Amino acid sequence: MIYSRHNIFSKIAGSENFFIVNLLHGSADILNSAEGKMVSDLLEGREIPGEFRESLTAQGYLADEREEELLYRSRYLDFTDERDEEEVQLFFVPNYSCNFACSYCYQDEYANPAQELTTGIIDAFFDYIRREFAGRKKYVTVFGGEPLLNSARQKALITYLIKRANEAGLELCFVTNGHSLEEYTSILKTASIREIQVTLDGTGPVHNMRRFLKGGGATFDKIVEGIDACLEQQLPVNLRMVIDRENIESLPDLAQFAIGKGWTGNALFKTQLGRNYELHHCQADAGKLFSRISLYESVYELVKKHPHIPEFYKPAYSVSKFIFENGRLPDPLFDACPACKTEWAFDYTGQIYSCTATVGKPGESLGTFYPAVTRRDELIGVWENRDVTNLSECSGCNLQLACGGGCGSVAKNASGTIGSTDCRPVKELLELGFSAYFDQKQQPDR
Numbered sequence: 269m270i271y272s273r274h275n276i277f278s279k280i281a282g283s284e285n286f287f288i289v290n291l292l293h294g295s296a297d298i299l300n301s302a303e304g305k306m307v308s309d310l311l312e313g314r315e316i317p318g319e320f321r322e323s324l325t326a327q328g329y330l331a332d333e334r335e336e337e338l339l340y341r342s343r344y345l346d347f348t349d350e351r352d353e354e355e356v357q358l359f360f361v362p363n364y365s366c367n368f369a370c371s372y373c374y375q376d377e378y379a380n381p382a383q384e385l386t387t388g389i390i391d392a393f394f395d396y397i398r399r400e401f402a403g404r405k406k407y408v409t410v411f412g413g414e415p416l417l418n419s420a421r422q423k424a425l426i427t428y429l430i431k432r433a434n435e436a437g438l439e440l441c442f443v444t445n446g447h448s449l450e451e452y453t454s455i456l457k458t459a460s461i462r463e464i465q466v467t468l469d470g471t472g473p474v475h476n477m478r479r480f481l482k483g484g485g486a487t488f489d490k491i492v493e494g495i496d497a498c499l500e501q502q503l504p505v506n507l508r509m510v511i512d513r514e515n516i517e518s519l520p521d522l523a524q525f526a527i528g529k530g531w532t533g534n535a536l537f538k539t540q541l542g543r544n545y546e547l548h549h550c551q552a553d554a555g556k557l558f559s560r561i562s563l564y565e566s567v568y569e570l571v572k573k574h575p576h577i578p579e580f581y582k583p584a585y586s587v588s589k590f591i592f593e594n595g596r597l598p599d600p601l602f603d604a605c606p607a608c609k610t611e612w613a614f615d616y617t618g619q620i621y622s623c624t625a626t627v628g629k630p631g632e633s634l635g636t637f638y639p640a641v642t643r644r645d646e647l648i649g650v651w652e653n654r655d656v657t658n659l660s661e662c663s664g665c666n667l668q669l670a671c672g673g674g675c676g677s678v679a680k681n682a683s684g685t686i687g688s689t690d691c692r693p694v695k696e697l698l699e700l701g702f703s704a705y706f707d708q709k710q711q712p713d714r
């Protein structure tokens with residue numbers, strides 16, 4: 269019996285207790301300090317009591333090496349089979365232009381090709397996805413730039429796109445800055461809307477300093493009216509807050525605001541936090557950005573001080589929230605990056621990309637769907653094959669089945685190649701998560 273290659277063992281933040289998690293064997297346990305000491309002893313080659321050894325074996329933390337290898341291969345096949353059945357998310361960008369000039373926009377360096385979206389290009393998109401993804405479950409997410417610009421021409425194009433989606437029986441999501449939502453609710457009502465993602469970066473003054481109109485002008489109040497209008501019209505809203513050191517202190521206020529508006533009590537309302545990060549080019553002030561772990565450390569501290577935050581947003585802390593909510597571990601994650609597997613992106617110039625992180629970026633096109641269909645199959649193959657079994661650094665990493673190798677685009681930006689790692693601080697996140705969900709019970713609403 270060996271100490272499993274997939275054990276993640278550490279001390280729970282701010283506690284005398286430890287946790288041990290193994291995604292391959294589907295086991296997770298909290299250990300008291302004496303048990304934690306025994307695992308440490310085992311790791312240092314010291315003898316441990318037979319009874320404790322047996323309990324570790326029963327949970328798969330001690331495993332037969334050969335059996336573990338077979339289990340790994342079989343779980344990998346399950347993973348790829350399940351992914352082949354998964355729904356595909358197809359992003360469509362009708363324009364890269366935007367009526368906002370957000371302080372941190374990564375698309376500000378993109379050229380805006382003079383070409384314009386036409387109904388013919390929308391037809392070519394729907395024809396391509398019907399052929400290429402025949403027999404796959406799928407939905408379309410309309411993305412930008414800003415897709416819901418308040419002009420007659422844009423409204424006509426979005427109306428046409430909705431008509432084509434309805435004919436194809438496809439649900440739609442929209443990712444919008446939310447400024448023209450009120451003007452669009454009657455159009456959106458004609459679609460089968462899965463969700464509308466809108467961004468607020470804090471309460472009024474903080475949001476308005478970061479997300480303002482081109483040429484200046486506050487946007488908070490108008491977006492809030494748009495969110496209210498959507499919820500009144502039964503259109504699901506996913507509120508995203510993009511966070512860095514400049515606005516994190518506004519999280520408790522925004523949470524309170526959303527609670528006060530009654531949004532958090534509405535089943536059609538959900539939230540997410542987005543970490544502001546260096547996607548394609550240096551942010552003017554990189555010092556204001558959080559690393560993945562420092563963001564969640566700050567959120568953890570804020571939740572301790574402001575226990576109403578989880579009513580608005582519950583941090584995942586790797587797989588911690590999943591265990592808390594489901595009473596079991598998620599399936600092993602052999603690949604965290606859906607690009608060219610369950611995610612593709614298309615833009616109004618007829619180009620095809622791997623995902624939202626690469627769409628519109630010079631040099632990242634994987635082919636065209638308009639005016640002619642072309643495919644860079646070799647490059648597509650590189651994206652399709654990226655998973656922890658193909659990334660050499662991941663093969664010896666005990667975190668691999670929670671991390672999944674991270675984001676291919678972030679990895680490429682850092683190292684120049686898609687086939688490199690974007691390491692996730694899984695152990696540190698679990699240290700916080702076990703504390704928040706199991707040790708300190710940072711869950712006032714449960």
Ligand code: SF4
Binds near residue numbers: 689
């Ligand atoms: S990306 Fe890094 S942390 Fe993640 S599995 Fe690979 S080596 Fe481990």
Ligand code: SF4
Binds near residue numbers: 605623624626674678
């Ligand atoms: S490259 Fe990154 S952003 Fe794109 S699908 Fe993969 S994980 Fe997501």
